[in-house]
Each structure stands twice: as C-alpha cells, then as structure tokens.
Amino acid sequence: MTLQTMILKMSDGFGKTCAIFFLTLLFSLPLGMLVALLRMSRNRVVSTITRLVISILRGTPLMLQLLAVTYGPYYLFGISVSRNKLIPVVVAFSINYAAYFAEIYRGGISSMPVGQYEAAKVLGYSRVQTFLRIILPQVVKRILPSVTNEVVTLVKDTSMAFTVSYQEMFTIGKQIANSQTSFVPFLVAGVFYYVFNLLVDFVMGRAEKRLDYYR
Amino acid sequence: MKKCLALILALFLSLSAFSALADTFVMGIDPEYPPFSYLGDDGNYTGFDVEICKAACDLLGLDLEVFAVDWDNKLIQLDNRECDCVWSGMTILDSMKEAGYVISAPYYDNTQVLVVKADSGIASSADLKGKMVAVQLGTSGEALLNGDLADLTATFQELVTCQSFLMCFTELEGNAVDAVFVDLPVAAAYTAGKDNLTVLNENLGAEQYGIAFRSTDAELCEKIEGAVRQLVENGTYAEIAAKYPDIVNNLLFLSK
Numbered sequence: 001m002t003l004q005t006m007i008l009k010m011s012d013g014f015g016k017t018c019a020i021f022f023l024t025l026l027f028s029l030p031l032g033m034l035v036a037l038l039r040m041s042r043n044r045v046v047s048t049i050t051r052l053v054i055s056i057l058r059g060t061p062l063m064l065q066l067l068a069v070t071y072g073p074y075y076l077f078g079i080s081v082s083r084n085k086l087i088p089v090v091v092a093f094s095i096n097y098a099a100y101f102a103e104i105y106r107g108g109i110s111s112m113p114v115g116q117y118e119a120a121k122v123l124g125y126s127r128v129q130t131f132l133r134i135i136l137p138q139v140v141k142r143i144l145p146s147v148t149n150e151v152v153t154l155v156k157d158t159s160m161a162f163t164v165s166y167q168e169m170f171t172i173g174k175q176i177a178n179s180q181t182s183f184v185p186f187l188v189a190g191v192f193y194y195v196f197n198l199l200v201d202f203v204m205g206r207a208e209k210r211l212d213y214y215r
Numbered sequence: 216m217k218k219c220l221a222l223i224l225a226l227f228l229s230l231s232a233f234s235a236l237a238d239t240f241v242m243g244i245d246p247e248y249p250p251f252s253y254l255g256d257d258g259n260y261t262g263f264d265v266e267i268c269k270a271a272c273d274l275l276g277l278d279l280e281v282f283a284v285d286w287d288n289k290l291i292q293l294d295n296r297e298c299d300c301v302w303s304g305m306t307i308l309d310s311m312k313e314a315g316y317v318i319s320a321p322y323y324d325n326t327q328v329l330v331v332k333a334d335s336g337i338a339s340s341a342d343l344k345g346k347m348v349a350v351q352l353g354t355s356g357e358a359l360l361n362g363d364l365a366d367l368t369a370t371f372q373e374l375v376t377c378q379s380f381l382m383c384f385t386e387l388e389g390n391a392v393d394a395v396f397v398d399l400p401v402a403a404a405y406t407a408g409k410d411n412l413t414v415l416n417e418n419l420g421a422e423q424y425g426i427a428f429r430s431t432d433a434e435l436c437e438k439i440e441g442a443v444r445q446l447v448e449n450g451t452y453a454e455i456a457a458k459y460p461d462i463v464n465n466l467l468f469l470s471k
Contacts, residue, residue, distance in 0.1 A: 071382075074389035081389030083347065165349075165377040165386070175376060178287045178353045179361065181314060 001180055003188075009176065010188055013169035017192075020089055020158045020168065025151065027094035032101025039106055057099035063163050066092045070164040085166035097154060104146045108139035141211045148204040155197050159189075239278045240439075242268050243298030246283040247379050249404055250459045251304035251424075263459045264302050270451050271442035287353040290316065293429060300428050300439070304398070306355035307425040315430035319440050321423035324465040326399040327356055329415040330384070330406060335393060339417050344370045346393035349383040352376040356396045359420045367419075380405070387412070403461045423467070443468075 038050040057065070069092040073079040082088050112135050120130040159170035169192060173185040244252035246260060255261035260281040272279040282298045289301045290311070306325060307318055329348075331337040337346070348371050350356045357376060360368045368374055375392055377383045383395045384405055395402075396419070406412045428436045446452040447468045456463045463469070 071385055071389065074385070081386055081391035083391050163378060165352075165375050165382065167376070171352075171376065174287055175352060175357070179358060181290050181310070183291070 001176065003184065006176055006185055007188055010169050010172055010185065010192065013167060013172040014192060016086070016161075016166065016168040017158045017170075019086060020093060020161055020166075021154060021196075023086075023090045024093040024097055024154060027090065028097035028101055031094060031098035033105055035098050035102035036105035036109065039102055040109065054099045054102060057096055058103075062092070062096050062157060062160055065096055066160060066164050068092075069095075085161070085164055089161045089164060089166050093154070093157070097150065100150050101147070104143050104150070105139065107146075108143040109135060111142065112138060144204065144208050144211065148200070148208075151200055151204065152197050155200060156193055159193075238276065239280050240268075240272050240275075240300075241280045241282050241298040243282050243284040243289060243293060243301040244303035245286045245289075247286075247381070248304050248401070250400060250461055262303075263455065263462060264304060266455045266458075267443065267446065267452065268302055268439075270446050270455065271439055274442045274445055275438060290314070290427070293427065296429075299432070299435065300426050302426040304400075304424050305427060306358075306422045308355070308358065311427060317428040317430060317433045317436045319426040319428075319436055321425045322443075322467050323424035323462065324467060325355070325420075325422045325424055326418045326465070327359060327396065327420035327422070328399050328402050329417065329419065330387065330395045330397060330402050330412055331393065331415060332387065333411055333413045337394060337415070339415060340367055340419060343367070343394060345372045347371065347373050347375060347391070348394045348396055349375045349377050349386050349392040350396045351380045351383055352378060354380075354398070355420075355422055356398065359422075360396060364419065384412075400462045400465075 035050060035054065038046055039054065041047045041050070066089065070085070070088040071081060074081050116134060117130060120134050125134070158168060161168050162171040162174065165171070170189055173189040176185040177183065242265070244260060244262075244265065246252060246254055248262070250262055251264045252260060252262040260283070265281060268281075269279050284292045284298060284301065284303075289305075292298060293301055293316075304323070304325075307321060312318055329337075329340060329343075337343065348360075348368075350360055360374060375383075375386065377386060380395075380397055380401050383392075383397065386392045387395050388411070397405075399414075402414045406414055426436070426439065443452070446455075453469060456466055456469060
C-alpha cells in the first residue's frame with residue numbers, strides 16, 4: 001500500500017474523528033455549566049449527588065465509560081446495541097467532558113470576589129442578571145486557558161472510540177498497520193492529531209486575545 | 216553526568232546480555248484466544264498451545280515465560296525480542312513467509328465460519344447482502360475478508376472490526392450486527408449452551424496454524440519442533456489434546 005492510499009483511507013476516518021470532536025464540544029460545554037451550577041447549589045442533597053457523579057466520571061477511565069454507555073444498556077436491560085456507534089460514543093464523551101468542564105467553571109465562578117455580588121445587589125441587579133451580565137463574562141475570560149487544555153486532550157482522546165469499534169481515524173490506522181505490518185500509519189495518525197491541535201491552539205489563542213480587554 | 220549515563224548504559228547492556236544467555240524461552244500468546252491460549256481460572260495463562268509449549272520446554276530444559284502480545288502488533292513485538300516466538304492459534308499467512316519469518320510446520324487445520332442469531336433467517340454467506348458483519352481486528356478472518364473474500368465483503372452494509380471476539384458476539388447478541396465471522400473453535404466454545412445463536416455449516420476459509428519465529432531463529436524453530444515431535448511420539452501430545460475436545464479433530468499431528 002502506498003503512503004498516498006494510506007493517508008487517503010485515514011482521512012476518511014478523520015471525518016468521523018471530527019464528528020466526535022465537534023459534537024462532544026457542542027454538548028459538553030453547556031452540560032458542564034449545568035453540572036457546575038448543580039454542584040454549587042445551596043441544596044445539600046443536589047450538590048452532594050453532583051459531587052459523587054463528578055467524582056465517578058473523573059475517577060474512572062473514559063474507556064470503561066465508553067464500554068458502559070455502549071454495551072451497558074444491553075447487558076442491564078436487554079436494549080439493542082446501537083448500530084450507529086457515533087451516538088453512544090458522543091454520549092459517553094459528552095458526559096465525561098462535562099464533568100471536567102464543570103470543575104473548571106466552578107473554579108472560575110468561585111474565584112470571583114464577593115464584592116462584585118454586593119455591588120451588583122446595591123445597583124439593583126437580580127441574581128440571574130448578576131450572574132449572566134457581570135460574573136459569567138469574566139469567568140469565560142479567566143477559564144479559557146484551562147478549557148483549551150481540555151479541548152486539546154479531547155482531540156487525542158477521540159482515538160479511544162476504537163474500543164467500541166467505531167471506525168474513526170485511529171481504528172483505520174490500526175487496521176492498516178496490522179495488514180501491512182508497518183508502523184507508518186501510527187506516524188501518519190500522529191501528524192493528523194498534531195496538525196489538528198495546532199489549529200485548535202490557533203483558534204483558542206485568537207479567542208483569548210479577543211477577550212483580553214480591561215488590561 | 217556523562218560517566219553516570221555510560222555506567223547506566225553499561226549496566227543495562229550487561230543485564231540484557233545476561234538475560235539472553237539464560238535459558239528462558241519467551242512464548243508470545245494472544246491471551247484472549249481460547250482454547251489455544253487464555254487466562255486460566257487460577258490466573259495463569261493456559262490453553263492447548265501453552266500446555267504443549269510448556270511440555271516441550273520441559274523436554275529441552277528451558278524455562279518457559281509466557282508473554283501476552285498485543286495481537287495487532289505481534290510480529291513487531293517478535294522483532295523487538297519481547298518474545299521468542301508467536302505461538303497462539305496463529306494462522307500461517309504467505310505475507311509472513313515473504314517477510315522472512317521462520318514458520319513451523321502447520322499443526323492445526325482451521326475453519327472460518329459465520330455465527331448468526333438462530334431466528335435471523337440467514338442460512339449462508341449469500342444471505343449477508345446489505346447486512347452488518349463483525350470480525351475481530353487483527354485476526355486471519357479480518358485478513359480474509361479484506362483479501363480473498365473481498366467480493367463477499369463488498370456485499371455487506373458494513374464490516375465492523377471489534378477489539379475482541381467477546382465484543383463481536385456482544386454486538387451480535389445486542390442486535391448491532393447480523394453475523395460474526397470467526398474461527399470455528401472460538402465459535403464452538405462461545406455458542407455452547409446458547410440456543411439463540413447458530414454456527415452456519417459453511418467453511419469460508421481453510422487455513423492452518425503454525426508458530427512464528429524471527430528470521431534469524433531457524434535453529435530455535437527446529438529445536439522446538441523436534442521437542443514437539445517427541446511429545447507426539449511419547450503420547451504426551453495426545454494426552455494434552457484430549458483435554459480440548461473442541462479442537463482435537465483438526466490437529467494435524469494426531470490424524471497421522
């Protein structure tokens with residue numbers, strides 16, 4: 001097999017890698033905010049349960065969570081395994097990444113000085129208004145580098161989808177490596193991931209720069 | 216700093232030289248391939264191939280070390296001296312001989328079959344048009360479907376490659392695929408006692424199992440083969456084989 005066919009076949013799978021990446025971000029970024037707010041809830045029961053869930057999601061391998069989401073429903077309730085593997089893969093990734101994002105959001109939100117809340121109250125802002133107009137914009141600025149970190153990790157973690165036989169780029173790379181007894185496909189995969197991450201770095205860098213006001 | 220590094224390097228080299236001198240034979244196996252090689256109930260690797268290898272090593276006075284390879288990368292690991300042979304229900308492929316590996320005489324006739332749900336209405340490979348079929352990544356079955364049987368594969372809706380045969384069967388039982396393409400002994404072992412699954416009576420690929428050694432190890436291959444021949448002659452081979460009824464009929468050394 002020539003290098004060209006190898007790259008061509010792997011870029012086929014790269015579309016699926018991108019699908020995991022973008023769909024996961026689409027769902028996990030807002031879900032993370034919801035989880036962060038539940039985690040910071042004044043209701044003890046809610047915050048404790050959320051804390052436990054986050055601890056499980058961060059404390060067990062993503063690979064196990066993928067297996068659990070894909071095959072768990074079948075083993076527990078006899079529900080058919082999904083034929084379109086993208087669905088369980090994105091569900092598992094979104095839940096897992098939401099847990100990490102939630103903790104990043106929480107860190108950002110609790111780093112805001114109490115004085116800002118007091119000032120907003122004096123100015124007649126409601127609690128929701130205070131959060132949306134004053135706190136959130138500053139939080140976004142502050143947490144962006146940590147979010148970039150997670151996004152970069154997500155690019156590489158997509159390769160984990162091979163555990164549930166979703167035919168993304170790395171799975172195809174493995175298949176080629178196996179049939180050709182060659183390490184070259186892994187090298188190609190490395191280049192793919194690196195170039196993708198350069199792009200992520202560039203986009204996130206631009207975003208950070210644009211949010212760099214008040215300075 | 217440089218001296219320190221040199222010292223460490225020297226130590227490392229002498230250690231590796233020492234381990235090469237020790238009479239240890241490292242057998243590379245796929246730990247998920249019953250009944251040829253698998254993790255036994257006692258937590259140690261066992262199986263037909265492992266037991267034969269152990270008996271052969273006992274004859275030769277070698278210490279046996281069983282090493283679980285990553286099946287997709289088995290030949291690369293063999294080249295890297297992580298193991299001295301790959302002996303684990305391994306199908307002899309022409310590509311291995313072309314690449315220069317020393318391959319033992321075949322010892323097992325393998326059959327590739329399809330496993331389907333009993334109520335699926337699939338009776339032969341001709342019924343697989345537009346269906347989903349699962350195969351284990353890195354097995355000879357995968358090589359067949361992408362090689363000699365590519366015309367058949369083209370009729371599938373999709374060929375799903377799974378990490379292990381257990382996952383292939385989970386996908387089948389969970390209705391995610393319509394058929395699993397797998398070696399007969401594995402199919403027989405998995406479907407035993409399961410009424411919902413059927414093994415189709417159609418042999419889709421005759422192939423043989425052998426042991427792979429590095430291209431420089433022709434002597435070692437001869438030594439091991441000689442020991443196995445002794446086992447066949449003194450009856451130990453048949454004794455061990457009797458413990459594995461699923462495969463005993465296809466063992467080449469016993470039919471003669």
